[in-house]
Amino acid sequence: MPTRSARTAWTGSLQEGSGQVELTSSGLATFNVSFPKRVADDAGGATSPEELIAAAHASCFAMQLSALIGDAGATVQNLDVRADVSLGPDDPGFKLTAIALTVRGEVEGLDAAAFAETAQAAKESCPVSKALTGVEITLDAALET
Secondary structure, three states: OOOOOOEEEEEOOOOOOEEEEEOOOOOOOEEEEOHHHHOOOOOOOOEOHHHHHHHHHHHHHHHHHHHHHHHOOOEEEEEEEEEEEEEEEOOOOEEEEEEEEEEEEEEEOOOHHHHHHHHHHHHHHOHHHHHOOOOOEEEEEEEOO
């Protein structure tokens, strides 16, 4: 299996410094990062480790759920997955305090209960969820009609 890489170049102190995160493996993008913007309500055009984790978790969960729905003999028409990653204080510093996964799906061949059960299994078996076992992860899963 492949290894994927990202790189950050940082200049300056925590409060006044800034950096750029490069998606090295794909070469698709470089994003600005800054600690003041990381802890502000408005990201101001910069990403953060929490946003990058949210992107990783949402995409990983969507892939895992799609696989498990297929294994159940059903067909995914559409999955809309959102991951909200929260940062809070810790002693010392900060920690991830919660991750809320929300999924709405259009699926042929599963009722609402089976969809919710399959989504729970995907949450538990997604590699990113497994990597984040120290963080409370909640799930809100529902079919759309």
